Amino acid sequence: MTKHMILIKNGFVYDPINKIDGEKMDIAIKEGKIVDPKKVKEKEAKVIDARGKVVMPGGVDIHSHVAGPKVNAGRLFRPEDGRRQVRPFGQGLRAETGFSVPNVFATGYRYAQLGYTTVMEAATPPLKTRHTHEEMSDTPILDQGAYLILDNNWVIMEYLKAGEYEKCAAFVAWMLRSMKCFGIKSVNPGGDENWGWGKNISSVRDRVIYFDISPAEIIQGLIRVNEMLGLPHSFHIHCNNLGLPGSYTTTLETFGLSDGMPISPKVGERSQNLHVAHIQFYSYGGEDWKTFESKGDEVAKYLNNHSNITVCLGQVTFDETTTMTADGPFEYLLQSINKLKWINRDVELETSSGIVPYIYRPRSLVNAVQWAAGLEVALLTKNPWQIMMSTDHPNAGPFTRYPRVVKWLVSKKAREETIAKCHETLPNRSSIASIDREYTLYEVAVVTRASAAEALGISGFKGHLGVGADADVAIYDFNPEKQDPSREPEALEKALSRALYTIKRGHIVVENGEVVGDAPKRVFWADICFDEELEKQVLDELHETFAKYYTVSMSNYPISEEYLVGSTPIKITSK
Amino acid sequence: MTELKRLEVSLITGRTIEQGEAIEGRKMAQGYVEAAGVVYLDPEDMEELGVWEGDVVRVETDFGSVLVYARRSPDAPHRGVAFIPMGPWANAIINPSTDSIGMPSFKGVKAVVTPALGEEVLDARSLLAKLRGG
């Protein structure tokens, strides 16, 4: 028997990229790839009997804070979280700690237990990205990549203000290559630079102190650069005014900035030019905390008319968790409200960040509205390909709660049970109680793997089970012939929490819900060839910036490939 | 016989450039003694105690006693505060208590300084031998 051959027989397969909706069929694996079942002989393969089980591609998470400086600062300052969930060293596995801020081993193991195999780190500040790579390399099982925070970068703001998009693109290409990162991330554009002076920004038309540029100009400039470079993923943003009453207007304005902008990936098949992260966190109406209400319906309405935008949820799960974001001013605001401990970590010339523990309680009206807002967007947006599962881990809850979020998506009954535990005025502040839609398992497969793979531009080899794809497979103990997710949401939650099998690139990593092994890892990054001449010119100018304003030498700034376990450059020739 | 003079001080320890240079590969050499086997005293305190730069003095606390060279503090005035650079000499006499947080009490232990003319300051190796023996 060749261990690299696996035959998964008779499962109910949900593979939206290949438009397979619960069809009973076999999936074959050879040398880490999906192959035609005819090419694998039963006798030579490990045979998994998936009769009466759900088979899906390995989960793909488009936005999760799992590695890097702020994640680790969150672990460091929350030993009380560290002792909440532990598992001892043994059976070839490293020890696990942490609930909302798990150590790297727990991160890899627990994602695998959910059937996830690809997880993108949501934000990394360039100057500290070496740290992000050190952690990703140390995270077992998962394929990963990281988005580079570039919006509050002095160099970029200067280029965009001067309208030098070509130079800006050359700089971004160099940055992504030097930092070995996957895409462009924006976090509270302009607001983070202002936070360098203890201030923030309140609309996309505000001006950044000294740099005299608006968030709108930064956003449009970076969308443009993103498409000039033809990156696999679109521009990925955390909008201004996150977390505030009335923020949905800023969100809609931000949406509007992408209108008419090009969509031109050089690799992959995405159809969006703007990905808005954790949409829940700015789908709010109201004038203040007293009149706080959900505007998830308005946001969904916009999405229904604009297919060029995708979102991930940032769904609240009602847990004690740890909020962490490069949105420094937001975390300052949060700690002034909940009075808990606060870490702030601004990064020279680049960005800021903050971390605050937070407890989401159903009895808090604000928290209940937040919970409802996320689900409203998910349920009222017609096209599930615009939606991606996330809790903005760990901001709205730990990723280990994804199965619970699915429960709410597939079952009105489950939602009603939660609404009953929520603040009694929730129905006045949200339409959640009146929404009848229930996701099908096919739609669940879309929002937990397929849509993310497509939006990331990696759907050629991730997020599906067609021949040639990475052999990342999840098998769940749920029988769609006999069980109705709508009526038995708990059974589905349980099944998704502990995959019967998770296979990563042909290696069985989870069996019966337990992690049984590791698998070869890959870290994806964009290796762009844009314009060598221009890049040289840009770098010449950059030397002065480093010498004068950074505190590390320019030669020590780039990260060599040896930092990446399974370095996987995605080569792009842009010009 | 006249009674020996004594000086009550609060003792602190910390880094110095000389100590920092000396720990790089020269801990078993004489340079380390000169860098860390010393106590910096307020000049007025020294006068009162009747010791001069380079004199050997005994520093004693509830936790032990050690011989070191007296030095004029460049950071005066700080009457009643004595400084011994971090190292084996300081550690022979500081308060080991971690107050249940893991950190010994390296700064602020009550000490008595007395002149010790004619006595010898031990080097790191001899100091260690003494500790292991006692």
Added chain:
Amino acid sequence: MPERVVSDVVCPFCGCLCDDIEVVVRENRIVEVREACALGTAKFMSLSVGERITKPLLRVDGSVRQVSLEEALKEAAKMLADAERPLLYGWSSTECGAQAVGVALAEVLGGVLDNTSSVCHGPTVLATQDVGCPSCTLGQVKNRADLIIYWGCNPMQAHPRHMSRYTTFPRGFFRERGVKDKKIVVIDVRHTETARLADRFIQVELGKDYELLAAMRAALKEYEIPEKVAGVSRKDILEVVELMKNCQFGALFFGMGLTMSFGKHRNVDNAISLVKDLNAYTKFIIMPMRGHYNVAGANTVFTWETGFPYAVDFSRGYPRYNPGETAANDVLQNEECDAALIVASDPVSHFPAKAVKHLASIPVISIDFHHTPTTEISKVVIPAAVAGVEVEGTAYRMDTVPIRLKKVVEPPEGCLPDREILRMLLEKVCEIKGVETPVVKHA
């Protein structure tokens, strides 16, 4: 004689981790070091002048003999595997790859893993765990700060280039005139060399920092405070508080003066809380002056692998953390540990006598490149190559900016990188324990 100049070398001495050093090498010997301070220069130069260990040593019944690396590792592995509560200590003067192998070793052994932060900024970690810590990278300070406060630290002696490279003297983007655009305040019990460079010196009574901080915080909130607190007049306190409130960007750096004197972590707690309070008025940050060049890295690596930054106890298989019980001085002074592995550190020189006494009574294994009082008491001594000079790797600056250490010269024959030695030791320990050797991907 051909000379080689290696530029932008990272200095592996203190937490400043200056990365602009030029090292001149002739025939694999460092002959000149440029840009570095006295401390950094000493470290680079010490490799040829210091008491270097080049052969593994085994000490039996008081006599020392040279042994093969294989024999030394075998002895060391046996001692550690036999132990019921081994202590694995040091880690702050080596690179992150070695630290990661150290975590795996502690995990397999069921030992107690601690780094030197327990005797430097451990209290800062504890305070951060209670109230957080608003901070930033050093470049933010260089480019923006107009008020610099050094409290209970003496960078001119302990971090000699801190003021010239990051805070006081450099010109920054928004501070074009350098020091002329900034105010420097020093708060200390002694009028140190750093204090002599300050615009304002506040002499606080020894062991009264907490009271002074409490008074400043109360004054900031416009409560009345006593005439004199901690030896400082009300007038002086109010003036400093005004300076803080009215600056555009303030930065408070602190050191052992807070973490080691009476109150320890609570001094830091109140200092952090003061800075939190100040953010209601202006931008203000706080930063510990980390000592060892990679102590921040030890905290960082331990945290991402175990959830906890130091004082990690693996005796039950999963990490537990409680300085006061599981830090090196606790397990030594309470005579809990029964063997110790010391990596790139010299606790015999830096721990109180009570702790040293216990350490000297149990089997100790040292991995180091110089003879130290700790290698003197060790049963097994394994010579190592010097990280940051002879070995590449990552180190984290005091503001947790990770920088790649360079290899400037080849190590002496037989001196391997810490991480290689530890990997071999890990393998041997796993063999004895009969467990699968964990794959340490990092490094």
Added chain:
Amino acid sequence: MKELYLISKGQPKVPLEAEVIKPDSLAGLSTEEIANLIIYRGNRRVRLGEYFEVKGESADNPEELRIIVEGDVSRTKYIGAEMSAGELIVNGSPYMYLGAWMSGGKIVVNGNVGDFAALEMSGGELVINGNAGNYLGAAYRGNWRGMSDGLIVVKGNAGAEIGSWMMGGKIVVEGSTGPFTGVHMSDGIIVVYGGLGPRAGAQMTWGSIVVYGYAPELLPSFSFNEVIPAVEIEEERFEGPFIEYVGDLAEEGEGSIYLLEEKNKHLKPQ
């Protein structure tokens, strides 16, 4: 009530961890089964019976069980940890974490206890007839939720940071306390009959510290409020007269420190 005896056979140098010594774990077991329970010595697993002779009889329910620990337990951690019911009497001086995270039942120690006793206690009663160490009834590292309910009585002295981040319940120390009594407390009562350690009530925001002994000084961020004849806190009356200080003003706190006037005249403003 059934009585079960655990008689120490002596202590190893590497400490033991024996959280099974509590009614919750021992109820319903035979003495043989109890002796076979696993406790920990460093990284080794050992039988409880190796270090304790087990006598008497266990009860079916923890509520009906009294465990009596006799002899040297000076190297045994976690006795009574996470206990929720029944009784535990320790005739000896246990090491760290005695009754840590206890939520119910009663523990009496006829001896001294080590550090971190009754950490984050949420109910029940702990009586220490000797001295207590540091961090008695305190919060675990990083947690802003310390002791929330229950009663701790110490006949002797207590160490540093007792009742840190306390938010409910009561600690009574008949002797003196160490530094930072009730640091960061947000509710609850600490009563001290002996000397009050320095920096009491540091960073407290609410709650009360009642002091019948001598307090050398208070933090500069506490302010004198008034002298009152007696004070009533949560239906309990404390007879004074007391000098009342309010703070910690550094936190804009409204906690109270009541100092018996006759012993603390030096703290009464002129």
